[in-house]
Amino acid sequence: MPTLLQSAAWTALSAHRNALAGLSLNSLFAEDPARARRLQADACGLVFHYARNLVRDDTLALLLRLALETGLPARIAAMFAGERINSTEDRAVLHVALRRPAGMPSTVEGVDLGAEVEAVRTRMRRFSTEVREGQWLGYSGRRITDIVHIGIGGSDLGPAMVCEALKDLAHPALRLHFVSNVDGVQIGDVLHSADPETTLFIVASKTFTTQETLINARSARAWLVAHAGNEAAVARHFVAVSTNAAAVRAFGIDADNMFGFWDWVGGRFSLWSAIGLPILLQIGAGQFDALLAGAHAMDEHFRSAPLERNLPVLMALIAIWNIDFLGARSQLIAPYHQRLHRLPAYLQQLEMESNGKSVRADGQPVGCHTSPVIWGEQGINGQHAYFQLLHQGTQPVPVDFIGVLEAGAEDEFHHRIAFANLLAQAEALMRGRSAEQAEAEMRAAGLAEARIQALVPHRTFPGNRPSNVILLERLTPFSLGALIAAYEHRTFVQGAIWGINSFDQWGVELGKQLAARVLGELDPARPAALPGDHDSSTEALVARYRDRYRRKLST
Numbered sequence: 135m136p137t138l139l140q141s142a143a144w145t146a147l148s149a150h151r152n153a154l155a156g157l158s159l160n161s162l163f164a165e166d167p168a169r170a171r172r173l174q175a176d177a178c179g180l181v182f183h184y185a186r187n188l189v190r191d192d193t194l195a196l197l198l199r200l201a202l203e204t205g206l207p208a209r210i211a212a213m214f215a216g217e218r219i220n221s222t223e224d225r226a227v228l229h230v231a232l233r234r235p236a237g238m239p240s241t242v243e244g245v246d247l248g249a250e251v252e253a254v255r256t257r258m259r260r261f262s263t264e265v266r267e268g269q270w271l272g273y274s275g276r277r278i279t280d281i282v283h284i285g286i287g288g289s290d291l292g293p294a295m296v297c298e299a300l301k302d303l304a305h306p307a308l309r310l311h312f313v314s315n316v317d318g319v320q321i322g323d324v325l326h327s328a329d330p331e332t333t334l335f336i337v338a339s340k341t342f343t344t345q346e347t348l349i350n351a352r353s354a355r356a357w358l359v360a361h362a363g364n365e366a367a368v369a370r371h372f373v374a375v376s377t378n379a380a381a382v383r384a385f386g387i388d389a390d391n392m393f394g395f396w397d398w399v400g401g402r403f404s405l406w407s408a409i410g411l412p413i414l415l416q417i418g419a420g421q422f423d424a425l426l427a428g429a430h431a432m433d434e435h436f437r438s439a440p441l442e443r444n445l446p447v448l449m450a451l452i453a454i455w456n457i458d459f460l461g462a463r464s465q466l467i468a469p470y471h472q473r474l475h476r477l478p479a480y481l482q483q484l485e486m487e488s489n490g491k492s493v494r495a496d497g498q499p500v501g502c503h504t505s506p507v508i509w510g511e512q513g514i515n516g517q518h519a520y521f522q523l524l525h526q527g528t529q530p531v532p533v534d535f536i537g538v539l540e541a542g543a544e545d546e547f548h549h550r551i552a553f554a555n556l557l558a559q560a561e562a563l564m565r566g567r568s569a570e571q572a573e574a575e576m577r578a579a580g581l582a583e584a585r586i587q588a589l590v591p592h593r594t595f596p597g598n599r600p601s602n603v604i605l606l607e608r609l610t611p612f613s614l615g616a617l618i619a620a621y622e623h624r625t626f627v628q629g630a631i632w633g634i635n636s637f638d639q640w641g642v643e644l645g646k647q648l649a650a651r652v653l654g655e656l657d658p659a660r661p662a663a664l665p666g667d668h669d670s671s672t673e674a675l676v677a678r679y680r681d682r683y684r685r686k687l688s689t
């Protein structure tokens with residue numbers, strides 16, 4: 135198989151891009167009244183509306199050819215079959231197995247994954263029911279009121295995002311808290327207001343070696359034991375979620391209180407596993423099943439729909455076009471729903487940890503741009519912060535506008551205003567405002583001619599800026615599951631076409647190693663690093679910290 139840059143489709147796309155220079159979205163819409171209806175994909179209750187991208191039908195045909203030439207269908211089949219496609223870690227990638235309905239065959243390398251998944255899920259259900267119904271009691275016999283989930287990265291972002299998104303379904307007597315930062319502020323705030331007799335901690339770490347999580351967990355444990363007066367309380371107030379049973383035991387949490395998962399579940403793809411325990415505690419087993427069902431429906435669509443109607447595949451191909459052929463270096467995620475405000479943070483890890491790489495799986499340079507910078511927050515706030523740059527700045531930033539058609543618990547009128555803004559921003563980015571239109575508007579408003587001429591360049595919008603609109607009918611566990619799975623598969627498809635392994639994350643290692651070393655050197659009671667051990671910036675900043683700390687101790 136040719137490498138990506140040698141493929142005929144890539145060469146054709148490069149030439150095609152040059153031929154399209156000056157292409158106007160407004161003209162594309164003017165020439166083709168059916169464009170908006172044609173360029174959208176529907177699946178599992180989601181709509182991916184991609185008509186506002188600088189693509190023609192021949193562009194899409196070439197992108198689909200690229201997917202075929204780079205072997206995408208075989209890669210999809212390999213993932214679902216449990217092949218060890220995470221080659222640098224020699225692991226299968228089977229988060230899709232976590233959302234298969236019970237009873238659906240799921241045997242990989244002779245192991246019945248379905249049975250293993252179901253066994254853990256049964257324990258999770260039992261445990262969450264006991265907590266939710268007040269049968270799981272703290273050390274003094276009181277029911278649990280607060281759940282503190284301690285984890286970071288994939289062991290935090292997924293459950294935190296989903297719990298926020300589905301807050302309207304939350305158990306009325308349980309408060310959830312998420313602690314990820316090691317700096318002491320988050321855990322301090324939570325412990326300050328929590329009642330040790332009624333607080334349950336979930337320590338979530340795939341490896342159970344992550345410094346931030348273990349430090350926070352130890353502080354929480356010390357706090358509990360100090361209040362309870364004995365270690366026995368830990369068994370009523372700590373559960374762990376991990377693949378590392380030995381480390382969980384060494385921490386002092388026994389096997390009965392541990393929910394396992396497997397190395398074939400990547401951290402950033404793990405919210406469907408026991409890492410999703412806080413979701414289950416918040417919304418209950420039935421709604422958690424609906425979340426899984428939504429993701430499974432998207433899996434089935436992804437696995438079986440033809441590429442040209444395959445929603446995650448189209449999401450990925452449009453992204454590749456914008457990144458590699460139109461020069462987009464970042465991608466904005468703009469959900470127009472407050473409950474989805476953590477989605478951009480979640481997608482940052484999903485996409486950037488997966489595809490923020492410059493070598494292919496075979497170790498050779500990729501040779502083209504890979505993951506863009508993913509950023510954003512809920513759309514309305516963004517409008518009043520950085521949308522200026524989107525409309526009139528110097529770099530193209532493709533936007534994913536995410537909207538929900540039907541209001542949930544929120545007021546219908548408020549909801550409609552937010553939705554109107556989504557539509558208006560997408561339209562404004564595409565249509566822009568010409569100098570003539572700006573002049574005419576100012577004339578109609580009665581501005582003096584000299585003032586009009588001075589303001590025209592400032593009030594002109596170039597337009598022609600690409601965006602997608604992704605619509606959910608309602609924000610439900612099912613639709614959220616489908617949405618998240620669509621993004622997971624988009625990430626996978628992009629990685630597959632670029633030829634990279636989207637499932638490892640070696641790039642996070644170096645900083646972790648250095649932090650472990652620097653930590654010891656910050657203590658003024660311990661020897662400073664030898665000159666030359668670090669770069670001189672690090673040396674100077676370490677010296678500053680040591681001085682400050684020494685002075686603090688001496689006052």
Ligand SMILES: O=P(O)(O)OC[C@H]1O[C@](O)(CO)[C@@H](O)[C@@H]1O
Pocket residue numbers: 286287288289338339340341342343344347401402487639642
């Ligand atoms: O679940 P763990 O093992 O604590 O890891 C947390 C996160 O840390 C990372 O390894 C990155 O530092 C992520 O990939 C992972 O989701």
